Amino acid sequence: MGLTQQELVLIKSSLGREPTGAELAFFTSHWSEHCSYKSTRRWLRRLPGRAPWVVRGRGTDAPLVEVERGLYVSFKIESHNHPSAVDPYNGAATGVGGIIRDILTVGAVPVALLVNLHFGPPDDPHARWIMDNVVRGIADYGNRVGVPVVGGETWFDEDFTYTPIVLATCVGVVERDAVPPGGVEPGDLIVVAGLGADRSGLGGSAFASKVLEGGEDPGAVQVADPLTGKKLIDAVREARRCVKYIKDLGGGGLATALAELAHWFFLGVEFHLDKLHLRDSSMAPEELLVSETQERLIFVVAPDKLPCLLSALEKYELPYSVPGRFVEGGRVRAFWRGVAVVDVPVELADGAPDIEWPRKAYEPPPLPDIPEPPLDKAIDVVLSSPNVASKERIYMRFDFDVGVRTAVKPGEGGAAVLKLYEYGQLGLVVKGDANPRYAYLNPRLGAANAFVKAYRNVAVTGGVPLAAVDSINVGSPERPHVYWQFVEAVEGLREAAEALEVPIVGGKVSLYNEYGGRPVKPTVAVVVLGKIADVSKANKAVWRLGDKIFLWGVTKAEVGGSEYLKRVHGVVAGAPPSVDYGAEREIVGVIQSWLGRISGATDVGLGGLAAALAKMAVNSGVGAEVDVCKAPSETSRLDFLLFSESNGRFLAAGEEGPGVQIGEAHGDELVLRCGGSVLYRRGVEDLKSIMRL
Amino acid sequence: MHRVAVLKFPGTNGDYDVLRALGLAGLRGELVWHRDYKSGLYDAVILPGGFSYGDYLRAGAVAAQTPAVEHVRRDAERGVPVLGICNGFQILTEAGLLPGALAPNEPPGFISKWIRVRINDVKTPFTHLYEPGEVVYMPIAHAEGRYVPSGSYSAAAKYVESPNGSFDDVAGVARSNVLGLMPHPERAVDRDVSRGGTGGLKLWLSLKEWLKR
Numbered sequence A: 001m002g003l004t005q006q007e008l009v010l011i012k013s014s015l016g017r018e019p020t021g022a023e024l025a026f027f028t029s030h031w032s033e034h035c036s037y038k039s040t041r042r043w044l045r046r047l048p049g050r051a052p053w054v055v056r057g058r059g060t061d062a063p064l065v066e067v068e069r070g071l072y073v074s075f076k077i078e079s080h081n082h083p084s085a086v087d088p089y090n091g092a093a094t095g096v097g098g099i100i101r102d103i104l105t106v107g108a109v110p111v112a113l114l115v116n117l118h119f120g121p122p123d124d125p126h127a128r129w130i131m132d133n134v135v136r137g138i139a140d141y142g143n144r145v146g147v148p149v150v151g152g153e154t155w156f157d158e159d160f161t162y163t164p165i166v167l168a169t170c171v172g173v174v175e176r177d178a179v180p181p182g183g184v185e186p187g188d189l190i191v192v193a194g195l196g197a198d199r200s201g202l203g204g205s206a207f208a209s210k211v212l213e214g215g216e217d218p219g220a221v222q223v224a225d226p227l228t229g230k231k232l233i234d235a236v237r238e239a240r241r242c243v244k245y246i247k248d249l250g251g252g253g254l255a256t257a258l259a260e261l262a263h264w265f266f267l268g269v270e271f272h273l274d275k276l277h278l279r280d281s282s283m284a285p286e287e288l289l290v291s292e293t294q295e296r297l298i299f300v301v302a303p304d305k306l307p308c309l310l311s312a313l314e315k316y317e318l319p320y321s322v323p324g325r326f327v328e329g330g331r332v333r334a335f336w337r338g339v340a341v342v343d344v345p346v347e348l349a350d351g352a353p354d355i356e357w358p359r360k361a362y363e364p365p366p367l368p369d370i371p372e373p374p375l376d377k378a379i380d381v382v383l384s385s386p387n388v389a390s391k392e393r394i395y396m397r398f399d400f401d402v403g404v405r406t407a408v409k410p411g412e413g414g415a416a417v418l419k420l421y422e423y424g425q426l427g428l429v430v431k432g433d434a435n436p437r438y439a440y441l442n443p444r445l446g447a448a449n450a451f452v453k454a455y456r457n458v459a460v461t462g463g464v465p466l467a468a469v470d471s472i473n474v475g476s477p478e479r480p481h482v483y484w485q486f487v488e489a490v491e492g493l494r495e496a497a498e499a500l501e502v503p504i505v506g507g508k509v510s511l512y513n514e515y516g517g518r519p520v521k522p523t524v525a526v527v528v529l530g531k532i533a534d535v536s537k538a539n540k541a542v543w544r545l546g547d548k549i550f551l552w553g554v555t556k557a558e559v560g561g562s563e564y565l566k567r568v569h570g571v572v573a574g575a576p577p578s579v580d581y582g583a584e585r586e587i588v589g590v591i592q593s594w595l596g597r598i599s600g601a602t603d604v605g606l607g608g609l610a611a612a613l614a615k616m617a618v619n620s621g622v623g624a625e626v627d628v629c630k631a632p633s634e635t636s637r638l639d640f641l642l643f644s645e646s647n648g649r650f651l652a653a654g655e656e657g658p659g660v661q662i663g664e665a666h667g668d669e670l671v672l673r674c675g676g677s678v679l680y681r682r683g684v685e686d687l688k689s690i691m692r693l
Numbered sequence B: 001m002h003r004v005a006v007l008k009f010p011g012t013n014g015d016y017d018v019l020r021a022l023g024l025a026g027l028r029g030e031l032v033w034h035r036d037y038k039s040g041l042y043d044a045v046i047l048p049g050g051f052s053y054g055d056y057l058r059a060g061a062v063a064a065q066t067p068a069v070e071h072v073r074r075d076a077e078r079g080v081p082v083l084g085i086c087n088g089f090q091i092l093t094e095a096g097l098l099p100g101a102l103a104p105n106e107p108p109g110f111i112s113k114w115i116r117v118r119i120n121d122v123k124t125p126f127t128h129l130y131e132p133g134e135v136v137y138m139p140i141a142h143a144e145g146r147y148v149p150s151g152s153y154s155a156a157a158k159y160v161e162s163p164n165g166s167f168d169d170v171a172g173v174a175r176s177n178v179l180g181l182m183p184h185p186e187r188a189v190d191r192d193v194s195r196g197g198t199g200g201l202k203l204w205l206s207l208k209e210w211l212k213r
Helices: A005-015 A021-030 A081-086 A088-104 A125-145 A226-242 A253-265 A283-292 A304-315 A374-381 A436-441 A442-463 A480-499 A562-567 A581-596 A608-620 A639-641 A682-692 B013-022 B067-075 B087-093 B202-213
Strands: A054-056 A063-070 A071-079 A109-119 A149-156 A165-175 A189-194 A245-248 A268-272 A294-299 A321-326 A333-334 A339-345 A406-408 A416-419 A428-435 A463-471 A503-508 A523-532 A548-552 A599-601 A624-627 A650-656 A662-664 A671-675 A676-682 B006-007 B028-034 B044-047 B082-085 B101-103 B111-119 B134-142 B145-148 B154-159 B172-176 B177-180
Touching: A005 A021, A005 A339, A021 A253, A021 A283, A021 A333, A054 A071, A054 A463, A063 A339, A063 A463, A063 A523, A063 B044, A071 A088, A071 A463, A071 A503, A081 A088, A081 A125, A081 A165, A081 A226, A088 A125, A088 A165, A088 A245, A088 A428, A109 A125, A109 A226, A109 A374, A109 A428, A109 A523, A125 A149, A125 A226, A125 A442, A149 A416, A149 A428, A189 A226, A189 A304, A189 B013, A226 A294, A226 A304, A245 A253, A245 B044, A253 A268, A253 A283, A253 A321, A253 B044, A253 B134, A268 A406, A268 A599, A283 A339, A294 A304, A294 A523, A339 A662, A374 A436, A374 A608, A374 A639, A374 A676, A428 A442, A428 B067, A436 A442, A436 A480, A436 A523, A442 A480, A442 A523, A442 A581, A463 A581, A480 A503, A480 A523, A480 B177, A548 A608, A562 A581, A562 A608, A562 A639, A581 A650, A599 A608, A608 A624, A608 A639, A608 A650, A608 A671, A639 A671, A671 A682, A676 A682, A676 B101, A682 B006, B006 B134, B013 B028, B013 B202, B044 B067, B044 B087, B067 B082, B082 B087, B087 B101, B087 B172, B087 B177
Parallel strands: A109 A149, A268 A333, A463 A503, A624 A671, B006 B028, B006 B044, B044 B082, B082 B177
Antiparallel strands: A054 A063, A063 A071, A071 A165, A109 A165, A189 A294, A189 A321, A245 A294, A268 A321, A333 A339, A406 A416, A416 A428, A428 A523, A463 A523, A548 A650, A548 A662, A599 A650, A624 A662, A671 A676, B101 B145, B111 B134, B111 B154, B154 B172, B172 B177
16 A cells, blocks of 8 residues: 555645655655555554553664663564465564664663564464464564564454464664763764665555555565574674764665654754665665665664774674765755755654554454353363464474573463563563454453553563563554454553553554454454562472462452353354453562562453463473362352452462462372362373474 | 673674573673684683574575684684574584584464473583483474484483474584584573573583682
8 A cells, every 4th residue: 555645645735746756666665554544543642551661662773671780681573464365484584683773772682572462373384384484484584583472362253264364573772871862963873784775675664554455475585594684783882972862774765764863853864765775776766775685783872982883793793884964954964976866854754644444343252051061071172172282383493491590380380480680689570462253242341451461471580570562453443343342452552561460561552453354353362471589489380299279369250251152152153351440550569569479479350260270280290189169259150150250360379378278299190180070181291292282 | 700701693682691691600601702712711602592694595504614623623623612502502513513413493484482391411621510311392493403413413402292304303412522402501501581491501501610720
């Protein structure tokens, strides 16, 4: 989708002339939905992003959150849905590369990646092709650059068979004095470093701003080069103290980078496209402006510090050029062989006008009357669901230990824990969650559920939540019910962030995720970052032989949108679980007071109490006998008790523990009872194979 | 103070992990960029894991052709302890400092896993503090770790259960003062992040004791 008629008129009237070919390319790319957020930013502004510990918030390449005096953490999420649909290997790999480079812009050392992946059913050949290649793309990139994939989530749903939702989050760490300070002035130089420009990813942002129709040109997908990505990571670590600013050259290419740089610093920019280093010398200026060649960064450096930067780039044999500089006045100007091919005011360059689309609400299908099935069979069905199953088959492909910080590794607990050696036992706790079924049934409550679920996972693992980033992925905003979904999702996130007092410091919106005329279920992912004072006390999802098993929270009759309803009854209906923010906040304090005194803990969520108990048994290699009817509940139905996905709950194990004791860990079988009657009995080894993806 | 070089190529990614492990053992490692590495300066040299030159060719093949590895060869011939971990091991076999080759895993694909490793050769500078046959937990993380011998070799370490189809379960190979290991001893040194003890620490302590001799 190119510029609209109104946008063209605005450009012409602002310039007082016809735009040049290069200017048209510039605006088409930078004013694309992907780069400009023109349909969404008015709503995103409503998200709370401030807190005393937020040093830099939304709207920049990467935020900064202070976790300890003088120590900042940056984290950000990226979607790479369209590229992953067309070329899943490169699409996923460049998503990872791009989000790492965002984190490099604050001078941070990337220490972890999380991936939230949404595919079609694993037994569908096309979905399988996408999944295998997305996983390989992430592994080949992450493993090569030495940033561990430590967690995330994998979700399967028919909606994502041809339109995967591929989200990558990067976490980086930087000391305060190593953050490039900004303060850019006229005369400062613009250095482009990394791969020479070529035609890969040409117009990628415009491509990601429309619906895929089949037969897409794979040339719009960027190509990954992790070796160069790794060299950039190393070069930033050496050069960060001699530059003023770093900017990723990613979506939108130079057009976006130059427009944003000029806008942020309220300065003019002069850029000589013919001085840019290239891999393909046949490229025209308008192509150079919008090429999304990967593995490139822009460094802004004072002229006297240029040698310091260049020595790092030369050490790592990174190609570079110095094609631009900041100037007085507010114009973005790009030259080609001495002739200005772009000459636009900064406000216009970065000023795509807002678009508001019509909205139309819908009601989800109501919960039908569902019969109570044979429970032992139902438990097996829910446990064997690919959404509940162990994702070892995926994460074994990732080098999750490189960096030697991963204290709670993939599959071990509700959230990943990373040790920050530089600060003793201090650690980060991080988790990303989404539930497209919930968000489809009720986008506002679904978004809130994603938030509290990530928050609770961090809390139960032992973290104190500090900040969040979000990713909203929906269909075409031109469909009134989709635009409504988006706005509702933002509202749900706002509500949760305010009530939990966890600021949203960054985010990403991806629109036009559709296939065959059908938008995907809205996928609202929230990644929550917290800290833990002593990583050795973090809770894994385990119990020890002889432990008592405790359940915190109340189980309500909440099976709307549940895994149980979908897998056992084939229904996606009803309302997602209700959210009680006060109860969620209370859990943080409860867990903190028990840290180090319990053997382990895990959140109760997808698949309900049955899935949480089975997961702990499998992870521990120890069975248990549990009376589920001891669980505090507001339902008399046993299937609801076992599978309800009510919020505000977690399991803990130990000699003592928080909540109500419902069982004891022993033997090599998981036995679920209600009083005297046995509902389910299965060996732990059996469970392990049932829960294998 | 002894000088222990941690040799870095483009794409090396275990460099800081090795530096930290050396530090825990009371040694101070020096990060040395491959162009700066010269023989005769260091008392020991570690080639960490990673993907040197992206491993776009055979793993380790490009790094094996660099002048730095020629200097490592000279040091090795003079008796300087040399350890290659993962990609470092691949570089040492590609350069002929260790016999055999590391072929793609069988079944194929990258695998990340904590695994039991038996230390067989306790005469090397890096293993002399281990008991013969001592079993330690270490992680592996590689796609090309299937050892294929050529001629005679000394299996310094073996997998208790082979994850990659390695010949005779070989996990590490030694030739006098040169050791190559596919598992990562630098990742099994900290109780908080280790899945099974800190069995890697003895390797770094072995080096420290050896250098005192």
